[in-house]
Amino acid sequence: MRGFVCAQQQPLFRIRPLVGPLPKIIDAHAHLSERGDDALARFAEMNSLRYTLDGLLESMRENNVGRGLLLSPPLRSGVPLPNEEVFGLCRRSGGLLSPVVTVEPSAKEVRAAIRLAESNRKEVKAFKVRLGYVKAPAVSPLFEGLYDYAESEGLPVMFHTGDTVTSTGDLAKSHPLTLDALANKREELTIILCHFGNPWFEEVAELIYKHPRVYTDISGLTTGGGAYPDKFAGWLAGKISEAIYFAGGPEKVIFGTDYPITTYSDALDLVRRLDVDEGDREMILWRNAETVFKL
Numbered sequence: 416m417r418g419f420v421c422a423q424q425q426p427l428f429r430i431r432p433l434v435g436p437l438p439k440i441i442d443a444h445a446h447l448s449e450r451g452d453d454a455l456a457r458f459a460e461m462n463s464l465r466y467t468l469d470g471l472l473e474s475m476r477e478n479n480v481g482r483g484l485l486l487s488p489p490l491r492s493g494v495p496l497p498n499e500e501v502f503g504l505c506r507r508s509g510g511l512l513s514p515v516v517t518v519e520p521s522a523k524e525v526r527a528a529i530r531l532a533e534s535n536r537k538e539v540k541a542f543k544v545r546l547g548y549v550k551a552p553a554v555s556p557l558f559e560g561l562y563d564y565a566e567s568e569g570l571p572v573m574f575h576t577g578d579t580v581t582s583t584g585d586l587a588k589s590h591p592l593t594l595d596a597l598a599n600k601r602e603e604l605t606i607i608l609c610h611f612g613n614p615w616f617e618e619v620a621e622l623i624y625k626h627p628r629v630y631t632d633i634s635g636l637t638t639g640g641g642a643y644p645d646k647f648a649g650w651l652a653g654k655i656s657e658a659i660y661f662a663g664g665p666e667k668v669i670f671g672t673d674y675p676i677t678t679y680s681d682a683l684d685l686v687r688r689l690d691v692d693e694g695d696r697e698m699i700l701w702r703n704a705e706t707v708f709k710l
């Protein structure tokens with residue numbers, strides 16, 4: 416995972432008091448476990464984040480983020496945190512976090528994921544496929560049952576796209592253009608390309624322009640250290656702004672952090688830097704997610 420920490424700046428969104436209506440910003444892509452073998456713990460450390468449920472909820476509150484979708488982080492063994500543990504964390508969040516079910520490519524895992532979604536219909540907001548980390552591509556027949564179910568229930572499927580957090584990831588499988596064939600075949604399926612396909616921003620611009628049900632999130636784009644943090648953040652904002660112009664608007668772009676990989680302040684700083692209208696920023700920060708995930 417490449418990227419740089421953005422310079423800390425004044426908060427764009429005023430911190431609100433603890434009482435009153437929930438702030439509207441939605442983080443559509445956060446990870447958490449409270450386990451010692453969580454492979455993302457090193458990012459939490461690097462970003463000086465308290466990687467616990469309390470720490471995440473406090474970060475959200477401080478940054479005026481009202482709701483979040485919680486995804487399974489990878490464990491050091493390479494497998495994702497069991498979905499049941501994601502559900503447990505969401506239950507403890509008092510309704511602030513909703514689960515996304517991670518689906519691995521096997522008939523057994525697909526069946527288990529569908530069962531879990533069936534028995535928690537109100538809670539589950541989407542599925543997630545870890546392209547680039549698992550051996551199967553998006554169009555694998557192993558996922559057919561999942562796509563059938565997701566289509567019939569109107570549940571989006573989120574796909575990791577682009578750069579992988581480990582140097583052994585398979586970029587040929589996480590390349591965003593691999594989703595074109597799936598979107599052609601399944602016009603009813605809502606597809607979300609996570610991380611804007613980083614660094615294949617133009618490819619994602621074309622996909623969100625071409626396909627009525629293909630969206631993207633801007634999570635996990637700034638992290639780590641680097642010599643040109645400010646220039647890098649500006650470059651990213653330029654790429655995303657241009658993609659929005661190409662796509663004809665911000666309707667397909669969704670805010671997310673990839674917590675703990677990117678901090679809330681850096682992720683919000685990226686939105687602040689986009690060269691778009693205030694109304695469009697609002698769509699990116701919460702309106703689009705509210706519609707797509709039916710929140």
Ligand SMILES: [Zn+2]
Pocket residue numbers: 444446486635673
């Ligand atoms: Zn992620």
